[in-house]
Amino acid sequence: MYPFPSRHLYILPFGICVKRNFYSVRRKMLRAFCIANKRGEILFISIFEPLVTKAIFDPFLSELSSSPHGDPPPFFSKEDHKYVYVFRDDLYWACVVSQNSLTDECGPLLMTESLSQLHQVCSTLCGALTQHSITANATLIMEIVQETMNGGFVQMQTADKLQSCIYSTVVAPKETSALTAVPGLCSALQNCNSDGKYWLYVDVVEKVWASVSSSGTVIRAEVTGSIVTRCFLPGNPVLSLMLNTQLSTTPKEGFNTGTRMSEVEFGNGVEIGSGNNGRQLSVMTVPGQEITIARYTLAPDHPHLLPFTLTSSIHSLTPSDSELRLKLTSNTGMGTVSPQVTFKTVAPVTTAAVMSQTSGPRDQVIRFSSEDKTLTWTISQFPGGSYAQAFIRLVDSGGDVNIEAGELEFEVSRWVCSGVRIERVKLNPPVDNLNKWVRYLTTSDSVSIRLS
The missing domain is CATH 3.30.450.60 (Beta-Lactamase)
Known part of the structure; x- marks a missing residue:
């Protein structure tokens, strides 16, 4: 053809x-x-x-x-x-x-x-x-x-x-959160399910770019977020969201513990309510289409709480071998979960093999590539508020070695860095047999952590 x-x-x-x-x-x-x-x-x-x-x-x-x-x-x-x-x-x-x-x-x-x-x-x-x-x-x-x-x-x-x-099915993150209790962030087109219920998804998704010192201090960070909705409803009802904070770049006087933004962009057709300090956002829904309600970037002076803290140490075992100790702590609190967290670094060029031992979450894997000397530590189903440890013996690396930095990749559900929360979801006119899902997801874009 x-x-x-x-x-x-x-x-x-x-x-x-x-x-x-x-x-x-x-x-x-x-x-x-x-x-x-x-x-x-x-x-x-x-x-x-x-x-x-x-x-x-x-x-x-x-x-x-x-x-x-x-x-x-x-x-x-x-x-x-x-x-x-x-x-x-x-x-x-x-x-x-x-x-x-x-x-x-x-x-x-x-x-x-x-x-x-x-x-x-x-x-x-x-x-x-x-x-x-x-x-x-x-x-x-x-x-x-x-x-x-x-x-x-x-x-x-x-x-x-x-x-x-299309014959392939969507691969969704393997986790036990609300993201997979429904079709998930990866949702195929549908109007309603077999029992006649309709679906409404509101997602707050944030991406993190950060550079962290060996002491855990955030040297520089950038967090960008978006509030997105997708619905499978009859007609075109108006969706109203009530946020816990105002999305604004205007600095407030006095002591302020709220979210501070450097950039805010609202989607087409979004109306900002005059009451409630501008925390109410409204938009007309379109069946089966994704609508971006707002995009934002946290202000540089906003206190960035990253979802994880990594500490490390390396010391000599023998004249030829060293041990790298890593401890990864979740800062996201109980009720959150990370389907997969991965830390990647490069071992010394003379390293011939590694031997490892881990503690903490059950599903942990440490892999070593002898070709490019890449060391990868992967943790699956990492619950919030817990920590994981890895003890890695670097064979033939030398007794006195130094590993400079590594990259941390993650996805965290039910939690966002900014603290933006959706307090209320309302449709006008109301829709019967409605399932409403409000979901939060934080992903890493590039998080570089120095080890020495």
Whole structure:
């Protein structure tokens, strides 16, 4: 099946009509597509040309890290490659455009709009998009990409049309919280279940970027959050939320223990109530669609409470071996849970093997890669208010060694760094047989912790 009908008139994804010879557009629009995080790690990749490899995105990732004024423009050329990308959910959705193709001639607007639509489809079918959900649902996203980019040719991209073509199921985080008591943050499209009940989800999702000293002091931190709702209700009732704090960048006089914001952006159609100190937000719902009520960034002077504190020590066992001791403490309190926490660091280059012992939560695994000397400590089902310890013997590392830093990755349910809470959820007009779910999720974007 050809990606375009055998006529002279072609309708592109957002309604642009192009009239030209059919055989002149048979060249692939795209060469490759990827999803990458801020650290320059590719989480998902799809190649549309047989001779293209993952290395085609190296110039793109290099430009992201070396750009002196933040991110580069959404369309740029480097090393004979043309890149187009959008930044959504703290992830880069990027593609390489083929030279002299229809996409190239139409300009970057075609692909920026197409990538935005692709992100919307993935968000609708997978729910909240994090690094963990992207890697866990790689098969599902591959099906979406195959349907929407069809071997390098851009197709129409709407979730309701694609759902019948998707065979994979969503992989949700394995936890015992409210996130999996219902379809979870990864929710498929539905109107109501078999017993006639309707669903309303309100999610507060925050992402953490932080740099922490060896003493546990937060050197620098940035927390961005969003309040998102998705409903499967009859009609278009108005949703009203009552928050425990006002989302505002205006500093308050006197002693203030509330949440302090540096940036706040409200979604389209959101109304801020005049009473209750501006804590009430209202918006008209749309069945089956995700609506962003607000996005915010915590102020730099806000006292950042990170969900975990890591302490470490290393000392000599023998002239050839050392022992690394790690203690990870949860600061999120009882009733919260982390489906998976991972700490990664690099052992000394001479390390030949490791021997380990752990205490605390039952599901703990320590892995060592002899190729790149990567040491990975993974804790599953980490309950809030508890701690875990790891004692790792580094064989042949040397008796007097030093490990500088590591990266902490996590997801925490029922807890957010800012302390933003939703006190009341109300629909007007009311809906009978309604199941309301208010969920909180905190994920790591990049948390670097120094060990020495």
